[in-house]
Amino acid sequence: MDHCLFNIKGTGCLAPPPPPPSADATIQFSVGLNGVNRRDDTETVQTLLNNASARTGVPKKLLKVDGWVGPLTVGAIHEFQKAQFGSSDGRVDPNQKTIRRLNEISKLTPAKPPAVPAPPVLTPRERAFEVLPLATLWVSLASVHLNILLSSFKFNGGKIADPTAFNTVNTHFHLDREPNKVEANLQELIRLYGLILRTFSDAQTIFLDGPAVANSPFADAPMGGFQLPGTEFHRITFRPGFVNCGPNTRSAMLVHEGAHFVGGINEISHFAMEFPAPDGQPQGKGNVRNYAQLLTKEAMRNASSFAAFAIHAATGTDHRYGAADITK
Ligand SMILES: [Zn+2]
Structure with a gap:
């Protein structure tokens, strides 16, 4: 009895296939308050913040994905960090916890809008x-x-x-x-x-x-x-x-x-x-x-x-x- 799950056509026990490559979005430089704020990095962060908004309701408002950092984008980063970590610095740095958490949340299924009950059909x-x-x-x-x-x-x-x-x-x-x-x-x-x-x-x-x-x-x-x-x-x-x-x-x-x-x-x-x-x-x-x-x-x-x-x-x-x- 062969207990190897990956024994295919008698080739012996193979290593399990690698997980699919991570689809994490990355940034090269910091985005937000006192950040480098490159346009493509900013668009990535804005998209991730919008994903978080759709999935968790925070940030409350969707951002325009335009690659520009203004008070709305910085405010949204603060809002997201406070909700996730209890504190905020208003900036997303490459490979740090904010970008990681943004990526984690982006993989969640978007929250469905609350079902609006259909008005009753009256006779x-x-x-x-x-x-x-x-x-x-x-x-x-x-x-x-x-x-x-x-x-x-x-x-x-x-x-x-x-x-x-x-x-x-x-x-x-x-x-x-x-x-x-x-x-x-x-x-x-x-x-x-x-x-x-x-x-x-x-x-x-x-x-x-x-x-x-x-x-x-x-x-x-x-x-x-x-x-x-x-x-x-x-x-x-x-x-x-x-x-x-x-x-x-x-x-x-x-x-x-x-x-x-x-x-x-x-x-x-x-x-x-x-x-x-x-x-x-x-x-x-x-x-x-x-x-x-x-x-x-x-x-x-x-x-x-x-x-x-x-x-x-x-x-x-x-x-x-x-x-x-x-x-x-
Ligand atoms: Zn009548």
Whole structure:
């Protein structure tokens, strides 16, 4: 039994092969503070310092490899020596410890940059939950606005006491076009916004992911689904197109879908889009009036009006978030 590892083809035991020649970089003269600072030597040291920077993070900054010794190169030598030896003279001498250590470190594998975790890929439903607090705030403030208006309306014997607050509602629901039904219509709006809040509070059950559908790329709610618990209609689905919409747009869509959902069966649909603001566009079969022209009973069945009023009441501004610029 031959224990010689290098016995090749019966030639006897050979000496192990020599290690590969050292690839150490060398300098002929000193580089750095009070050094000779030859250009090629300086480039060698600058390259080694940059290697050290990539592998250990020290020196902190990469040098320009230009063969010139200035404060940055001397500073980098000091920084490297302090980190490695605890003291520094700012100079690299041929065959001395600094050049040796620089070479040792250059052979290490460069440190990988810290992995930046990829942002989580959220589903449409998760993107809906992101903005649920905002949508809930809007709807809550819409309810507060309507309740205050109704109280003051009753207190003043059926007269509008705060025209500004009334106009905020009127811009979207045109209550002035049914002057004898202002109180009843305010009560109905309060009831519907309250149901939207109840829907939002049950979002864990009601909000679902849905497939992309040609005529409904963002979100969909069966009209009156709220009345049908335990059925396939008792859900609001969010579609792939929803994912890339901005937060205000998504939040407006939550309110819009919420309105479809909480009205009666086939009640709250589309009569006019809120775009382009302020007049909007007629929407749906046979509708000819734009957003500003809708009859009260149409506006109160128009999902877009529910979203736009909630935003107006909550922010004090008639933003028309939704389909106009979906990145907002
Ligand atoms: Zn809709």
